[in-house]
Amino acid sequence: MADRDRGYGEPELEILEIELLLEGIHRHYGFDFRGYAYSxxxxxLWRVMAEEHLSTVSELQSRVLHDEACMERLLRALSIxxxxxxRDPDFFVAFRDKVAPLLRTYPFIRVWNAGCSTGEETYSLAILLAEEGLYERTRIYATDINDAVLERAEAGDFPVEKASEYAQNYLKAGGSGAFSDYYATREGTARLSRRLKDNVVFAQHNLVSDRSFNEFHVILCRNVMIYFGRPLQDRVHGLFYDSLDRLGILGLGQKESIRLTRYEGYYEPLDVHHRLYRRIG
Amino acid sequence: MVGRVVAIGGSWGGGAALGRVLASLPGDLGAPVVVALHRYPGASRLAEQLGRHGPLAVADAEDKQELWPGCVLLAPPDYHLLVEGGMCVLSIDEPVRYSRPSIDVLFESVADAYRSRAVGVLLTGASEDGSAGLARIQARGGLTIAQDPASAECPIMPRAAIEAGAVGRVLGLEEIGEALVSACATEDVGVEEGAR
Structure with missing residues (x-):
């Protein structure tokens, strides 16, 4: 086939290579990225290829299949x-205003933070719940596909340079104390306090292939499904629906909408602008 | 055959420049318009403000939202916007060249998804974002336009793309509107553009 796309490779051919790579990873390692948004x-993938000094996806496929360490690196790149x-302080303000009062009516609260990555959102939520007096009766299940990021999440460390940005976000998010009360600094690393970890369970869970594992009052999954194609998003919405208590709350990212999924009819908006929905059916 | 897609990038002064381009576009423009402007995370009313300039409705893009002819969809603050299969795809991957949204990220996805049907427009700005993306659109046979640096509030960005050889046409803001109208009215002027 004539290729006039000088120097950039044939986009259709690259899509074929990506399909083959993902199929290979799925069959050999069991991780299923086939339903992800390719763009x-x-x-x-380009970034991993640059780091591995490879010029085509096919070369990456060969290395990933023959070298487990390369698969680890790719998994990290695809899942972090x-x-x-x-992030999005206004979301946390809305959560305080609209969700916290509902949670007060429960004697025990189960929260699922799906796709928690390195735990920033999980701990933000733990702080919010602590300030609302709800943390002691809450258990947060924070899950991710990637074991390595869960270890980092569990440690609860962040670079101290981030502290001022986080402190500003915290204030905008309606924080009622001082962000600096929640961590201690040692040698350039800030470690979040023990208490914020006491009621958090970090566990591996794959949204693509694993099933529901409990019933929750709140599920937060923000800016995770943007990396998925529509059919996979629908699957994950099915999983969330099955995992939510009747009247449970679903929180999505700022630009993610339930409107574009099959599950729209099963929820009512609690705060449309901040993507907080309540299961009704 | 699917029609064209217009991708516009702007940085310093880009909001005002885009407003003038939108003012010169008709309500029945035959192609979707996707936009990456470097914007402050707090600039949440940008879409509303831009929508007042012309007949086209402007909105922040939502993830997996479909494009339609005449839509103007902006990369939301702090997200990259990509296009795939006629839909918007958002990402919170790291900033590219210190920018999120990144103009290169948008342009490169449009180049791959629409090839010779892509139209890339780079407006005023103080960074070098957009050059690589415009080069990719051009290499795939798409039409590439830069705002005339002489008329730009900040000439650095369009000039960088021109110097990189990634620009087919250098136009003033009013002429950009006309060029988009005529490009969207014809199927594939990009072939001729790519052959240059």
Whole structure:
């Protein structure tokens, strides 16, 4: 086939290579990235290819299948979602205003933070619940596909340079204390306090292939499904629906909508702007 | 055959420049418009403000939202916007060249998804974002336009793309609107553009 796309490779051919890579990873290692959105996945693959000094996805496929350490690196690149504590502070304000009062009516609260990555959102939520007087009766299940990021999440460390950004976010998010009360600094690393970890369970869970494992009052899954294609998003919404208590709360990212899924009819908006929904059916 | 897609990038002064481009576009533009502007995370009313300039409705893109002819969808603050299969795809991957949204990320995805049907427009700005993406659109046979640096509030960004050889046409803001209208009215002027 004539290729006039000088120097950039044939996009259809690259899509074929990506399909083959993902199929190979799935069959050999069991991780299923086949339902991901290719446009954003592709950029992550490009970065891995650059780091591995490879020029085509096919070369990456060969290395990944023959070298487990390379698969580990690829898994990390595909599964880490870099985020910040109290990213979208307004969301946490809305959570305080609209969700906390509902949670007060429960004697025990189970929360699932799906796709928790390195734990920034999990701990933000733990702080919020502590300030609302709800943390002691809450258990947060924070899950991710990647064991290595869960270890980092469990440690609860962040670079001390991030502290001022996080402190600002915390204040905008309606924080009622001082963010500095929640961590101690040692040798350039800030470690979140023990108490914030006491009621958090970190566990591996794969949204693509694993099933529901409990019934929750709240599920937060923010800016995780943006990396999925529509059919996979529908599957995960099914999983969340099955895992939510009747009248349970689902929180999505700022630009994710339940409107575009099959599950729209089973929820009512609690706060449309901040993507908080309540299961009704 | 699917029609064209217009991708516009802007940085310093880009909001005002985009407003003038939108003012010169008709309500029945035959192609979707996707936009990456470097914007402050707090600039949540940008879409509303831009929508007042012309007949086209402007909105922040939502994940997996479908494109339609005449839509103007902006990369939301602190997200990258990509396009795939006629839909918006968002990402919170690290900033590229210190920017999220990144113009390169948008342009490169549009180049791969629409090839010679892509139209890339780079407006005023103080960074070098957009050049690599525009080069990719051009290499795939798409149409590439830069705002005339002489008329730009900040000439650095369009000039960088021109110097990189990634720009087919250098136009003033009013002419950009006309060029988009005529490009969207014809199927594939990009072939001729790519052959240059």
């Amino acid at each position: 954003s996945l592709k950029r992550r 979602n870099v985020t910040a504590m109290f």
